[in-house]
Amino acid sequence: MKPIDILRLSFGNLRRNMLRTVLTISGVVVGISTIVFLVSLGFGLQNLAVSKVANLDALTLLTVNASQKEGIALNQEAVDKFKNITGVIAVSPLISFPAQVSVPGASGDTVAYGINPDYFNLEDITADYGSKNFSGPDANEAIVSVGSLKAVNLTDPSTTLGKEVDFKIVKVAEGDKKVENIVKLKIVGITKDESTKYAYMPINIINKFDGKVFNSVKLKSKERDDMIEIRKTVESMGYPTTSVKDTVDQINQIFVVIQWVLGGFGMVALMVAAIGIFNTLTIALLERTHEIGIMKAIGGRNGDVAFVFTAEASMIGLFGGAIGLAAGYIMGFLINLLINFVATSVGGTANPLFFTPLWFASFVVIFAFTISTIAGIMPARRAAKLDPLEALRYE
Amino acid sequence: MAKVPVFKAVNVTKTYQLGDIEVKALQNVNLEIYSGEFVCFFGQSGCGKSTLLSLIAGLQKPSSGEIFVRGEKLSELDNTGLAKYRRSKIGIVFQSFNLIPSMNIIENIALPLTFARIGKKQRLERAKSLLETVGLTKYLDHTSSQLSGGQQQRVAIARSLVTAPWILLADEPTGNLDTKSANEVMRLLISLNRKSKRTVILITHNPEYLDYADRVFFMQDGKIIKTQVNSKVKEVEEVSKIEHVSDELKEAAKEVGAVGQDEASADIQALPEEPAESLSEEKTEEKKK
Numbered sequence: 001m002k003p004i005d006i007l008r009l010s011f012g013n014l015r016r017n018m019l020r021t022v023l024t025i026s027g028v029v030v031g032i033s034t035i036v037f038l039v040s041l042g043f044g045l046q047n048l049a050v051s052k053v054a055n056l057d058a059l060t061l062l063t064v065n066a067s068q069k070e071g072i073a074l075n076q077e078a079v080d081k082f083k084n085i086t087g088v089i090a091v092s093p094l095i096s097f098p099a100q101v102s103v104p105g106a107s108g109d110t111v112a113y114g115i116n117p118d119y120f121n122l123e124d125i126t127a128d129y130g131s132k133n134f135s136g137p138d139a140n141e142a143i144v145s146v147g148s149l150k151a152v153n154l155t156d157p158s159t160t161l162g163k164e165v166d167f168k169i170v171k172v173a174e175g176d177k178k179v180e181n182i183v184k185l186k187i188v189g190i191t192k193d194e195s196t197k198y199a200y201m202p203i204n205i206i207n208k209f210d211g212k213v214f215n216s217v218k219l220k221s222k223e224r225d226d227m228i229e230i231r232k233t234v235e236s237m238g239y240p241t242t243s244v245k246d247t248v249d250q251i252n253q254i255f256v257v258i259q260w261v262l263g264g265f266g267m268v269a270l271m272v273a274a275i276g277i278f279n280t281l282t283i284a285l286l287e288r289t290h291e292i293g294i295m296k297a298i299g300g301r302n303g304d305v306a307f308v309f310t311a312e313a314s315m316i317g318l319f320g321g322a323i324g325l326a327a328g329y330i331m332g333f334l335i336n337l338l339i340n341f342v343a344t345s346v347g348g349t350a351n352p353l354f355f356t357p358l359w360f361a362s363f364v365v366i367f368a369f370t371i372s373t374i375a376g377i378m379p380a381r382r383a384a385k386l387d388p389l390e391a392l393r394y395e
Numbered sequence: 396m397a398k399v400p401v402f403k404a405v406n407v408t409k410t411y412q413l414g415d416i417e418v419k420a421l422q423n424v425n426l427e428i429y430s431g432e433f434v435c436f437f438g439q440s441g442c443g444k445s446t447l448l449s450l451i452a453g454l455q456k457p458s459s460g461e462i463f464v465r466g467e468k469l470s471e472l473d474n475t476g477l478a479k480y481r482r483s484k485i486g487i488v489f490q491s492f493n494l495i496p497s498m499n500i501i502e503n504i505a506l507p508l509t510f511a512r513i514g515k516k517q518r519l520e521r522a523k524s525l526l527e528t529v530g531l532t533k534y535l536d537h538t539s540s541q542l543s544g545g546q547q548q549r550v551a552i553a554r555s556l557v558t559a560p561w562i563l564l565a566d567e568p569t570g571n572l573d574t575k576s577a578n579e580v581m582r583l584l585i586s587l588n589r590k591s592k593r594t595v596i597l598i599t600h601n602p603e604y605l606d607y608a609d610r611v612f613f614m615q616d617g618k619i620i621k622t623q624v625n626s627k628v629k630e631v632e633e634v635s636k637i638e639h640v641s642d643e644l645k646e647a648a649k650e651v652g653a654v655g656q657d658e659a660s661a662d663i664q665a666l667p668e669e670p671a672e673s674l675s676e677e678k679t680e681e682k683k684k
Contacts, residue, residue, distance in 0.1 A: 005509045016497050294493045297454060298554065299482020299507045301475050389454045392493070 001304040010311035013284070021316065024280045027273035028320020029327055032368050035266025036328025036356060037335075042262045044332075044355040046255035053251065054244040059224045061122055063242045064217040064234055072238040074214045082219055085233050087226030092119040093214040095206050099199065100168040101144070101152050108151020110144070110197040112169050114206035122218045125200070127189030129157035134188065138204050142167065143189035148197040157190045167199060169206065181209045270368070273320065274375040277313050281379035285309070292383055293391025306384035313376020314369055321368025325361055332356070399466050400427035401561055401594050402451060407460035409446050409617075420446040422617045424460070430561070431592040433585070435605055438614035444598045447614070448566050451596065452487055453477045465561070482507050486555025488584075490567035492547040494539035494554075501526065501535045504554045511558065518557075525553040529583060545576025552583055562594045563587065569601065581607065 001009075014021045064082065066074040074093075082091045092115060099112035117134050119125075120143075126132055127143050134141045142165070146155055154160040164186050171179045183205055219234070221227050227245065234241055285292075292305055332354035340350035409421040421443045428434050436444040449455050450462060453469055462469040464484060472480055481487070486507075494503045501522050508518035526532050529549040531542075539547050548568055555563055565584060569577035585607050588595045597604060605611050606625065613621040 001510055002512050002514075005512075005515075009509075012497060290493075291495055291497075294495060295506070295510075296478065297452065297481060297487055297489075297493070299478055299510045299558070301478040301510065303475070304478075304510055387455075389449050392454070392489075 001300075001307065006304070006307045006311050007315075009308050010315055013288075013308070013312055014315060017284075020280060020283075024273075024276050024316050025320045025323065027276040028270070028317060028368055028372065029324040031266055031268075031270030031273040032321050032324025032364055033328035033331060034269045035263050036325055036361075036364055037331045037354075038262035038266055039259050039360065040328065040332045040354040040356040042255060042259035043357060043360070044336075044353045045258075046252065047355050048351055048353070049251050049255070050248050053247055058244040059248065060221045060227060061243065062219040062221070062227060062231055062234065064219060064239045065242060066213070066215060067239050069238055074217060074239065078237070078239070079214070079217055081237065082217060082234065085219075085230055087221045087223070087230050088219050089222050090118050090122060090220040091217060092116045092122055092220075093203060093217045094119065095203055095213075096215050097206065098170045100170070101148055101199065102166045102168060103152045103154070106152045107168075108148060108197075110148035110167075110199045112167060112206065113198060113200045114203035115200055116203055119200075119218060122220050125191065128192040130161040130187075130189040132189060134202055137202050139202055140183070140185050140205065141188045141202070142185040143191070143200045144187055145191045145193040145196055145198050147194045148199055149187075149190070150194075154187075160187055160190060163187050167201070169209075171209070179209075270371060274371050277316055277372050277375040278379065280316075281309060281313055281376055282382075284312070285379050285383050288383075289386060289391050289394040292386050293388050293394065296386070296388035297392055302384040305386075306380040309380035309383045310373060310376045313380070314373045316376075317369040317372020318365070320372065321365035324368065325364055329356055329361075398429055400463070401430045401465055402426075402428040402596075403463040403466075404447075404450075405461045405463070407447075407450060407457045407462060409443075409450065409455075410458045419617050421450070421457070424617075424619055426612060426619060426622075428562075428594065428596065430594055431588070433588040433595045433607060433609045434597065435608035435611040436596070436598045436614055437600065437602070437605060437611055439600055442614040443617035444614050445566060446617075448487075448564055448596070448598050451562070452485055452564055453480050478510070482510055483558045484560050485562045485564055486552075486558070486560040488548065488551050488555050488563065488565040488568045490570040492539070492544070492551045492571070494547055494550060496539055499536045499538050500531070500542070500550050503539065503550060504557055507554065507558050521557060522553070525556055526550075528556075529553045543576065544572050545579055548572060548576070548580050549583060552580070552587075556587070556593075560593075562596060564596050564598075566598045567600070568597070569599075569604075 064074065064078075076093075079091055079093050082088060095114040097112050097114075099110050100107050101110050102108075117137055120133050125143075131141075131143070134143070149155055149160060152165070154163065154165075164184050167183050167185055169181045169183065171181070183201075185201055185205070219230060221230050227243070231241055231243065292300075295305060296302075336353050339353060344350050404424050404426050407421055407424040408419070411418040411420055424443075424447065436447060438444050446455075450457055453472070456470060464480070469477075469480070494500075495506070498506070501519060504522035504525055505518040508521060513521075523532070523535065526535060529552055531546055531549055531553075534542060534546065534550075539550065542550065548571075552563075552565075552568075563584070568584065569580050572580060581604060584595055584597065587593050597608065599605075608625055611623050611625065612619045613623070
């Protein structure tokens, strides 16, 4: 039999007992819609969690840390090597030292970060007042957090911006000997950050009196996917790396577990549906035994009979899967609408709680199809193996 | 040149196991049927004629002996081969019509072609032309339940012919029909044999129909007890050595215990030719022995 004729015949058989077909399909719909609803909730929450941890830009960033091993220095030479790695579009070294902010009569601790102007584009740091970047790589300028300015009473941005302040940078040399260098920098930008103390300044200023070994180097890739290769290359050079991706990966791992648990509930429903399909086809087999006998007597192959039965199960799965997908999606959409309505009316923010990736949507339909087909195989084989003569006698 | 028989049975025996009892449905049946013949198997219920039909149709295999179709051994065919044999070499007409109720008439007729992977357009055309042959063109999209018994049987005949088979097997085709429909169906079978030279094997317990046959095999207790050639109809050279005594046909029928026509009809009413029942009858007969 041609596949198209098998489908025609199967479809005709499904239409013959419409109520039973609809009920059997409903079983699959319940299972699949539960899976889609719950797993989409899992995906939605995952996206929400990840987006709260890192914006998408953060995933194109890699922090290369100084190696503990001998002979692998994180210096300008290394930075140049990083620049040549394919996929890297920006490299920004960072050097940090304990420092003091001082004005006549007062001083406070802070941490001095020597960076390239590029760095502000890479890291998610934006000055809330004043300039968002240095005027150049050699400018005598600093962008400081409010936290570091408290001790020197310069917390009012309107008066502080543009002021020149002394920064005492402390370098611990060999034998715990402290070397202090004082630079005078103009405060061009202030961040609202009150809890942490930091002061960003052009790296060239610090380089003047340091051995040019960086604490860390930030790399940026064009695409998120490039990062995996870049990271491998950098690590093969001997440098340890950290990335926001590590955190995101951990979150994702947790959510994979959550999704499996959520999907598991739906799976139970789908298994019940599969038993329903099995049951339906077994009854259909009894009902149609005589008919199978006729088909065999007039030249139907065992395979033809088996295919017709299997195709019926597959169709139930396909219809159930498609309808279940739509039902689960709509259910999630409505619940999301409701929750966001409640959330916004009590002053919260609206967030998308459900997310159905396209791959998951297609997977679920294929899954329903496969499970149903498997459920149909045994009745189909029984149908195929019926003795034609006995089947003909069966009424 | 000796003709190869279209069908040949050599020492065919079929036994069933019913619990502890072994039922011999057929015992050492030897026969040859030639192309273009109209052959009748005649006997009472339980004589083994339905078993013989199912063996000819390849619906079951003999316990021993060999069946040849155009010189080829049927026993050498696997399930798929048998399906193909049933589809293309023989057409079966059942007593109970056996149309598929969920399909319309034209789809029923075309079904063997569907199994043969013939395209929809082509098979429907073929089915339509056969529907015309059996004179039911206007019922093409009806379902079988909308037709009378006689009409259903004509559809079944059309279906059995759709693949242009070598042999047309008719198992009590008129058993469920009133006299008028039965005559129509018989006329159709006879004209198929006479006009298109198709080999027809008719299984019946109605002696009325024996007149139409070229040859009649009389069966009793699983054996062919007598073979007669109907000289009235035509001569069949291959079997010319067998006595030509057409007038004796009805006498012969009486000899083997067949009843008269009216009683036969009553018999049909009471005992639809149900193979399962034939089996149980054979069983009781065995017990009597």
